[in-house]
Amino acid sequence: MKNSVVSLQGVHKYYGELEPRLHVLKGIDLNVAEGEFVSIAGTSGSGKSTLLNLLGCLDDTSKGTYLLNGKDVSTLSDDQLSQIRNEDIGFIFQSFNLIPQLTVFENVQVPLLYGARSISDCGDLCMQVIDSVGLIPRLEHRPSQLSGGECQRVAIARALINDPALLLADEPTGNLDTSTGDEVLALIEDLHRQGRSVVMITHDPDVASRAERRLLLTDGVIVDAEAA
Amino acid sequence: MISTKHLELVRLGLRSLLGYPMRTVLTMLGVVFGVGSVIAMLALGAGAERELLREIGRLGIQNIIINSVKPEESTDSSSRANWINSYGITFKDHRRIVATVPGIKRALPVHVSKRTVWSGSKRVEGTLYAVMPEHLEMFQLNTSVGRNLSHLDDEKLARVCVIRSGLLKELSIFEDPVGLPLNIGNETFHVVGVLEDDAFLGYARKALSVDAKSSEIYVPYNSILKRHGTRSITRRSGSQEATDVELNQVVVSVEDLDQVLITARVIDSLLDRSHPEKDYELVVPLEVLAQRQKTQKVFNLALVAIASISLLVGGIGIANIMLATVTERTKEIGVRRALGARRHHIMAQFLTETTTISTIGGTVGVLVGIGLVQVLTLFTGWTSVITLFSVLLSLSISMAVGIISGIYPARRAAGLDPITALRHE
Known part of the structure; x- marks a missing residue:
């Protein structure tokens, strides 16, 4: 059996200290094996964003354990979580979240600024990932000079720069038209075929169906979409 | 390895600033003017100090100047049995100082009298300084034309004089003044030299009791003393007054700089015994200089403190804009955090930006300050000195801001x- 990249066991998340607490995630068990492409669909209010924040190590669990790539991340400090986000997670956001004043090259380079590696050794690496998303001609452009699809490809390149254990995509096609969205999804599928582990969160059943395994988040619990 | 990363962070920080050029420039202006005024104030303060040093330093910090002072006129007319008004330092005082006060290099006597100077039909009032030749040397009274007074002049009781060029103008003399006869009082003196245009200024003038309104005429000491004695008669409308001051001034040079203040005290107590009416005063340039410098330092500090207020306002401006920027770039901060930036990275990013603004502002401010000082110097004639210290201080303050x-x-x-x-x- 392959190693688990993500392993959630009995994870609860609630907000507020006093009863009645807002109980968002109600006992989630989730395993994502290495190289797997999993989609988690759910209507708004189902707890998708909360789950995404947990998976992305932006937030901690109220109860239960979260093992990312074998490491228990539920008890880490702020700095340690930052390091995990930097090294083990590649974020792809709905609204791309590129830094407007930086060029394509510099945007892709940002995670390197916060990691342990020297950036001067990584010029080739940056070029390589930018090449892999086909944006070499756009190297010196600013996000405002790019189309939505190009922006998302820059974001994907940025997510890949530190060779993360997990790619975490949050509605990656939400701000794109259907055909551009398809291109981006095709790129993600490519990455999956190259052995990347991907968790994609979306409300769109069509997008969700591109994944290898589809899950459904309903009212704070996860069910298998195929079974549902 | 770390340094390239830091350089990159600085470069990207600059990039953010360049993203809003107008805002960055306006924010910088506060620091520019703050640093500019600090530089200007420091330069003017240092200039004033240098001026002070030049002015008082010219008196010679190893010197003690003893001036005769006319005592307050006594209203009791019976005490003025003699119609000759006699006061001040005497030859005896001079001899006693030379003989008894230790550590003295020399004590030069000076006799001053007001005389009418004639040249042809032109007439001006001049002040005659009967001095030893060393006196001119000591106060850097150098001739630009002709020669200075010599010991030979003094021994031969020669009727020669060294004058200020101002006197020539007053007497409308335009030809070569060397050898020119001047009628001073009832005698004819020949001009042997004209002094450089380097008049005594401010305090130095007061200390040497040099009259600003009349030109100085320097003559050999003995030529006056041996020929005329010390009495002078001033005619006023209807009455006349005679004064007899043996020595108007004695300039004592002390061998050892450390002994100046003590020697001054010794001389003071010596003179005090024979002059109960206090008809003399002691001027100790060293002491005056120290006092003036102390006052100037306080004044400089006050100037800089006032200038620093604008720097403070500049700093508040930066803080204000940065707060707005933080709100505006909240999303970017979130993205950076998601990509692995730790809290200290975000801290460093914003501190880099503010420090960059203030340091560039500070550098421009130094240039503005230097320019301001040049303009002020040009229009007001004040002395100013821009020191490396003031530049480094302003730059470090702006970085700190x-x-x-x-x-x-x-x-x-x-x-x-x-x-x-x-x-x-």
Whole structure:
């Protein structure tokens, strides 16, 4: 059996200290094996964003354990979580979240600024990932000079720069038209075929169906979409 | 390895600043003017200090100047049995000082009298200084034309004089003045030299009791003393007054600089015994200089403190803009946090930006300050000195302003919750 990249066991998340607490995630068990492409669909209010924040190590669990790539991340400090986000997670956001004043090259380079590696050794690496998303001609452009699809490809390149254990995509096609969205999804599928582990969160059943395994988040619990 | 990363952070910080050029420039202006005025104030302060040193230093810091002072006129007319008004330092005092006060290099006597000077039909009032030749040397009274007074002149009781060029103008003399006869009082003196245009200024003039209104005429000491004695008669409308001051001034040079103040005290107590009416005063340039410098330092400090207020305002300006920037860039902060930036990275980013603003502003401010000083010097004639110290001080203060004004905004940025920041639109 392959190693688990993500392993959630009995994870609860609630907000507020006093009863009645807002109980968002109600006992989630989730395993994502290495190289797997999993989609988690759910209507708004189902707890998708909360789950995404947990998976992305932006937030901690109220109860239960979260093992990312074998490491228990539920008890880490702020700095340690930052390091995990930097090294083990590649974020792809709905609204791309590129830094407007930086060029394509510099945007892709940002995670390197916060990691342990020297950036001067990584010029080739940056070029390589930018090449892999086909944006070499756009190297010196600013996000405002790019189309939505190009922006998302820059974001994907940025997510890949530190060779993360997990790619975490949050509605990656939400701000794109259907055909551009398809291109981006095709790129993600490519990455999956190259052995990347991907968790994609979306409300769109069509997008969700591109994944290898589809899950459904309903009212704070996860069910298998195929079974549902 | 770390340094390239830091350089990159600085470069990207600059990039952010260049993203809003107008705002950055306006924010910088506060620091520019703050540093500019600090530089200007320091330069003017240092200039005033140098001027002071030049003015008082010219008196010679190893010297003690003893001036005869006319005592307050006694209203009791019976005490003025003699119609000759006699006061001041006497030859005896001079001899006693030379003989008894230790550590004295020399004590030069000076006799001053007001005389009418004629040249042809032109007439001016002049002040005659009967001095030893060393006197001119000591106070750097150098001739630009002709020669200075010599010992030979003194021994031969020669009727020669060294004059200020101002006197020539007053007497409308335009030909070569050397050898020119001047009728001073009832005698004819020949001009042997004209002094450089380097008049005594401010305090030095007062200390040497040089009259600003009339030109100085220097003659050999003995030529006057041996020929005329010390009495002078001043005619006023209807009455006349005779004064007899043996010596108007004695300039004592002390061998050892450390002994100047003690020697001054010794001389004072010596003179005090024979002059109960206090008809003399002691001027100790060293002491005056120290006092003036102390006052000037306090004044300089006050000037700089006032100038620093504008620097403070500049700092507040940076903090204000940075706070706005933090709000505006909340999303970017969230993104950076998601990509692995730790709190201290965010701190560093904003501090880099504020420090960059203030340091560039400070550098421009130094140039503005130097320019301001040049303009002020040009239009007011004040002396100014721009020291390396003042430049380095201003630059370090401006850097410190950047860091201090950046701390609060940077802490706020670093304290943002990544999830909230990411969701911020």
